[in-house]
Amino acid sequence: MLDSISYRRAPADAPPACPAPEDAGVCSSCAARALSVCGRASDAAVQRLSQLTETLTLKSGDVLAREGDPADAVFNVTAGAVRVYKLMSDGRRQIVGFLFPGDFLGLSPSPDYAYTAEAIAPTRVCRFTRKSYLGVAAEYPELESALFSRSSDELAAAQEHMLLLGRKTAGERVASFLLDLSARAARRGENGDIVVLAMTRGDGADYLGLTLETVSRILSSMKTRRLLRQLSPDSYAILDREALRRMAGR
Amino acid sequence: MLDSISYRRAPADAPPACPAPEDAGVCSSCAARALSVCGRASDAAVQRLSQLTETLTLKSGDVLAREGDPADAVFNVTAGAVRVYKLMSDGRRQIVGFLFPGDFLGLSPSPDYAYTAEAIAPTRVCRFTRKSYLGVAAEYPELESALFSRSSDELAAAQEHMLLLGRKTAGERVASFLLDLSARAARRGENGDIVVLAMTRGDGADYLGLTLETVSRILSSMKTRRLLRQLSPDSYAILDREALRRMAGR
DNA sequence: CGAAATTTTGAACCGTTTCAACGGACGTGG
DNA sequence: CCACGTCCGTTGAAACGGTTCAAAATTTCG
Secondary structure, eight states: OOOOOOOOOOOOOOOOOOOOOTTTTHHHHHHHHHTTTTTTHHHHHHHHHHHEEEEEEEOOTOOEEEETTTTEEEEEEEEEEEEEEEETTTSEEEEEEEEEEEEEOOOOSSBBBSSSEEEEESSSEEEHHHHHHHHHHHOOOHHHHHHHHHHHHHHHHHHHHHHHHHHHHHHHHHHHHHHHHHHHHHHHTTTTTTTESSHHHHHHHHTTTTTTTHHHHHHHHHHTTEEEEEEEEEEEESOOOOHHHHHHOO | OOOOOOOOOOOOOOOOOOSOOOTTTHHHHHHHHHHTTTTTTHHHHHHHHHHHHEEEEOOOTTTEEESSBOOOOEEEEESSSSEEEOOTTSSSSSEEEEOOOOOOOOOOOOOOOOOOEEEEEEEEEEEEEHHHHHHHHHHHHHHHHHHHHHHHHHHHHHHHHHHHHOOOOHHHHHHHHHHHHHHHHHHTOOOEEEOOOOOOOHHHHHHHSSSSHHHHHHHHHHHHHHHHHEEEEHHHHHEHHHHHHHOOOO
């Protein structure tokens, strides 16, 4: 590269600040925030649920849930990032999604987890047992509606991702991914013009159905074509969003 | 091919017989059957819902829902087959799923359909308006639980399909597809050892993220390798399920 | 029966993967 | 503080799986 800038990744010693700061250790605000996002949960349900909740602080590599294990907990991410994936016996991996603050895991009533979920950065989550969740849900049907709605959004995202995996070219995949990360960051109240790739190239590749080399090559070409500017190894400024949109297809 | 047998597709003049035969035109049994599959809906909810239901008879090519249109109806397929897909502007298509008798469409609370759904054979569906569905759901929370459960199964299937699209080889995809069709047929009470490809090779390809030529080639090689025997252009007998399983991976 | 659509098969091509090498960032221990 | 090993990202070159293009065979349907 022409300009060999010396980068430094963000220090990885402590969980990053929570966008909606919570009283450390107390999880009521977490449950409230998590549920209020859905817009329909009653205050009473929030109160009940937050009593049944514990906060976990995880470091990169910690496993929240393992494919095939009994699904006895529901999680809500409050800080950090999580990868959710499925494995084949020979090690091939498909990441089916990344979780960021505000996202849920484990809502499905299925008895076992169908995926493994692993922190990929210092991460904080709220955890409630499925049993306690079911008790509250039975009492407050609007909670179930709210989470059903969330779950449906997830299904729609999964269908969009099937289109990406089944029909898009490598360039279209990476462009779509960057725009998606940007939109999600904006929805969390962060700056949508700066995309932070909280995951490695390998993780990105396993999400996009590519190899890490292909992801790296495409990011490089986006840099030389002035669509992106690399701010650090894991964050990029979007210079030409319109070109990225065209490149993403649909 | 060595043996050039003369095949004949099943005649396509009338909707095939419904597995649980219903009084033609009357939809109460349909709603009952649809909901009872979930195992939790009360008789009262079934009664209420069936009053709000109409039966539609569709021919191949008829559209149930179009991507972007307001999602004001929920469907339950009682006979036939439906393809659900997303399109790119240049015509590339990803089929995100096929619907067979017993399957639902349109459960998501999202205001618009995120996909197009089209009959690919003579098909019968029960249709209820979203408005009437919401009314009943508000009154009978167990209905919502039951459909949430269905929807979660769909999400799990979508995640499994992402693994297929992102990481499996062409042979693994086709083998997985055949086993999946077989399992779904068995769940509907049909013979799981005979797989009916209700869709064209092109539809299969657009589901598997391949071209129709690749699908055809792989089916041919499965025939010559005695994993399958072709009973008609659209139905195959599974001769070696174990080999298919190995071939499907995971 | 004849036309249109679908399926099958072959051969050339190409986008992505695979294999390989190198460089930078970071943690560890001397 | 520097040497060392590891992990991650980048880049190049060769190989390959699946696509594209083309044509023929079969099936479907009016």
